[in-house]
Amino acid sequence: xxxxxxxxxxIPAMGARGMVVTNHPLxxxxxxxxxxxxxxxxxxxxxxxxxxxxxEPMMVGIAGGGLIHIRLADGTHxxxxxxxxxxxxxxxxxxxxxxxxxxxHMETVGRxxxxxxxxxxxxxxxxxxxxxxxxxxxxxxxxxxxxxxxxAERGFTVTPYLEGAIEEAAADLGGDATIAxxxxxxxxxxxxxxxxxxxxxxxxxxxxxxxGAGALHGGxxxxxxxxxxxxxxxxxxxLTEDDLRAYRTRDREVxxxxxxxxxxxxxxxPASSGAHIAxxxxxxxxxxxxGLGFGTEAGVHLxxxxxRIAFEERRAASGDPDFVDVPVERLISKDFAQxxxxxxxxxxxxxxxxxxxxxxxxxxxxxxxxDGNVVTATHTINGIFGARFMVPGTGIIPNNxxxxxxxxxxxxxxxxxxxxxPTSMAPMMILKDGQVRWALGLPGGLRIFPSAFxxxxxxxxxRMSLQEAIEAPRIWTEGYxxxxxxxxxxxxxxxxxxxxxxxxxxxxxxxxxxxxxSADGTMEGAACWRADGTVAAxxxxxxRPGIRFWPGRxxxxxxxxxxxxxxx
Numbered sequence: 418x419x420x421x422x423x424x425x426x427x428i429p430a431m432g433a434r435g436m437v438v439t440n441h442p443l444x445x446x447x448x449x450x451x452x453x454x455x456x457x458x459x460x461x462x463x464x465x466x467x468x469x470x471x472x473e474p475m476m477v478g479i480a481g482g483g484l485i486h487i488r489l490a491d492g493t494h495x496x497x498x499x500x501x502x503x504x505x506x507x508x509x510x511x512x513x514x515x516x517x518x519x520x521x522h523m524e525t526v527g528r529x530x531x532x533x534x535x536x537x538x539x540x541x542x543x544x545x546x547x548x549x550x551x552x553x554x555x556x557x558x559x560x561x562x563x564x565x566x567x568x569a570e571r572g573f574t575v576t577p578y579l580e581g582a583i584e585e586a587a588a589d590l591g592g593d594a595t596i597a598x599x600x601x602x603x604x605x606x607x608x609x610x611x612x613x614x615x616x617x618x619x620x621x622x623x624x625x626x627x628x629g630a631g632a633l634h635g636g637x638x639x640x641x642x643x644x645x646x647x648x649x650x651x652x653x654x655x656l657t658e659d660d661l662r663a664y665r666t667r668d669r670e671v672x673x674x675x676x677x678x679x680x681x682x683x684x685x686x687p688a689s690s691g692a693h694i695a696x697x698x699x700x701x702x703x704x705x706x707x708g709l710g711f712g713t714e715a716g717v718h719l720x721x722x723x724x725r726i727a728f729e730e731r732r733a734a735s736g737d738p739d740f741v742d743v744p745v746e747r748l749i750s751k752d753f754a755q756x757x758x759x760x761x762x763x764x765x766x767x768x769x770x771x772x773x774x775x776x777x778x779x780x781x782x783x784x785x786x787x788d789g790n791v792v793t794a795t796h797t798i799n800g801i802f803g804a805r806f807m808v809p810g811t812g813i814i815p816n817n818x819x820x821x822x823x824x825x826x827x828x829x830x831x832x833x834x835x836x837x838x839p840t841s842m843a844p845m846m847i848l849k850d851g852q853v854r855w856a857l858g859l860p861g862g863l864r865i866f867p868s869a870f871x872x873x874x875x876x877x878x879x880r881m882s883l884q885e886a887i888e889a890p891r892i893w894t895e896g897y898x899x900x901x902x903x904x905x906x907x908x909x910x911x912x913x914x915x916x917x918x919x920x921x922x923x924x925x926x927x928x929x930x931x932x933x934x935s936a937d938g939t940m941e942g943a944a945c946w947r948a949d950g951t952v953a954a955x956x957x958x959x960x961r962p963g964i965r966f967w968p969g970r971x972x973x974x975x976x977x978x979x980x981x982x983x984x985x
Contacts, residue, residue: 422712423904425888426946432954434787436942437461438930440476440780440860442951443573444469447564448784449953451556458790459487459553460561463546465782466796467565467622471615472573475582475802476780476860479543479625479633480642480815483779483796484684486671486844487553488853490789494846496684498667499545499796500837501538501818502737504655505663507834509826511535511655512819523823527651531820532589534646534654536804538818538838540633542796545666547630553790559626566622569812572614578949580609582778582801589805596807596814618812635662638811645808646815674698674749679877680848686743687736690843690866693727697870699754700726700761706878714911717892717901720874721917722761724867725768725896734829737837741829765916768896775821775841776800779860783930785940787955791932793844793856795865843869847876855933857887860948861926864893864900868926883933887945891925900925 430436435458437448448465456464462485470478477483482501488494515524529535550561583590583606591597591604599615600607607613624632632638639661646654674681674695681698683691700723709716734743747753779797797816798804804817821838823830830839843866844858855876859868868891875886890904899917901908902925909919928948933941944950 423890425884427944429884429941429943430952430954431939431941432956433938433940434958435955436785436932436940437465437953438932438942438944438950439465439469439782440928440948440950441469441472443472443568445951445953449955450564451561452786452955454556454560456556457554457788458784458786458792459549460556462782462784462792462794463550464561464564465784466546467562468568469780471565471568471618473780474814475579476778477796478798478803478814480540480813481542481796481798482540482816482818483542483794484688484842484844485545485549485792485794486684486846488791488846492851494671494682496669496671497545497549498669499541500687500840501540501816502837503832503834504539504657504660505834506655507832509831509833511832512824514824525824530824531800531817532805533652534648535652536817536819537646537654537656537815539656539660539664540816541664541666543633544630544664548666558629562622562626566619569615569619569622572612575607575609575611575613576949577609580607583607586802586805590802593806595809615812617810621811621813633661634664638813641811642808642813642815672745672749676702677877681873682846682848683843685745686738687837687839689731689735689841690845690869692745692748693731694866694870695749697723697727699751700757703758706874711879712905714908717908717912718915720871721892721894721899724894726757726760728895736829736839740833740836767918775862777860777862777927779927781858781860781930783856783858783932785932791846791853791856793846793858795842795844795858841865845869847873853934855931857929857931859927859929864926867893872929883931883941884943887929887931887943893925
């Protein structure tokens with residue numbers, strides 16, 4: 418039925434020596450360059466993410482946060498938690514909420530949790546990328562950061578995607594002279610086709626080349642960031658050099674779920690994805706999902722109900738496990754899924770609007786090498802252009818992660834010093850017989866882990882190709898409105914009759930990047946239409962051993978001799 422619902426807009430690429438999929442062609446090119454130079458997946462992922470800080474400055478930066486899920490060649494899985502956390506000087510009552518009730522209960526007076534120095538949390542991206550590359554990479558860090566430095570110094574062509582982001586944020590960007598000078602020259606937003614050169618950021622990257630993450634976490638870049646935060650005015654924030662020096666990434670154990678003989682592996686709290694994707698798959702397992710068909714009213718309703726139940730549990734307990742008791746084992750258990758079957762409704766109702774907030778402005782990379790190392794990583798500065806200012810002389814755009822905390826004291830998501838923000842990021846891998854078969858992830862805020870869940874169902878139940886699975890139309894709900902993409906709009910009347918309040922959306926979630934792995938060592942990379950996703954596949958390889966080039970003469974008889982033991 419997929420042929421009648423949608424047609425794939427992109428085509429995949431194949432390779433055996435490596436694969437890089439990012440949401441910008443220059444990000445993918447940077448990772449490809451590193452693989453071609455002999456680097457592994459950890460090198461290429463770090464280099465691609467650093468390059469994306471240059472070419473996707475609205476989405477990601479060194480002063481942001483995120484998650485890395487890495488599978489090493491020996492089959493070991495690790496999650497590197499680089500989520501931002503509240504500075505030490507913060508408190509639950511630092512913001513004044515606009516409202517006590519949804520949908521505006523997360524908003525703050527003067528937008529202080531979303532805009533400017535008071536919105537900045539302690540970042541973790543740079544520490545995670547440098548740490549991953551140092552622990553698991555092969556190349557020198559200078560080789561890994563070189564593409565990013567080159568892009569910042571020489572510039573690149575502004576894409577329509579970046580142009581639209583600048584236009585969307587122009588009113589706020591114009592309030593900061595430093596960022597306005599770069600992105601709004603003469604007061605006009607950069608246009609697609611313009612060249613963007615970031616000389617200050619190139620200098621910052623050169624300092625990082627020499628000092629590593631210490632340049633930000635204890636060095637000159639951190640001092641400049643902290644000085645910009647401490648304005649001495651009402652807009653002053655709480656981030657200090659001490660916060661930056663004290664920040665540590667966390668290694669966390671993955672969560673493993675089982676679905677129809679497949680192992681689904683994802684990150685633990687503070688991420689929602691590992692536990693709730695396993696929970697939703699368990700809810701579906703007793704049902705004939707394939708028999709219901711993709712894009713049918715019954716199939717969409719069942720998936721929507723599973724997503725609704727996951728969000729009910731997420732609202733009850735989610736966040737930093739150092740501060741919130743998240744019942745992971747209960748959520749992923751088959752027994753809990755069996756009991757929860759009674760919560761699947763034949764007729765939908767309308768719940769209250771959701772309790773949390775996450776920006777949809779994020780980036781994702783999925784990378785693999787020919788030796789069996791795989792990285793799937795999601796990173797952000799939270800809102801589009803983060804806190805919407807730039808640290809003078811550095812080119813750094815800080816995050817605005819403080820807006821993800823509840824401004825009301827005494828709640829699960831209230832501000833507490835050192836608390837990491839919760840996240841829906843879903844850097845996932847799916848295994849069969851101990852071997853990784855798919856790795857995937859995407860941006861999109863609260864829509865990330867339900868979108869990853871649907872892609873997994875598309876692959877396992879509907880037996881779609883990788884390209885079909887990630888481009889297929891999606892749905893999303895927290896139990897309030899049901900969002901469906903345009904390709905499913907024909908189902909709206911039937912879903913409304915079933916009690917859903919349907920909203921037809923241009924897209925649900927962001928651009929998914931994925932890699933499929935075959936038993937023969939071939940990899941297939943795919944990116945979807947929801948972003949500028951680009952696949953870079955490394956094929957070919959070195960000459961056959963013993964081959965030489967004989968310029969100007971034919972091979973000698975000795976050269977042409979048959980290998981010993983081969984029939985004449």
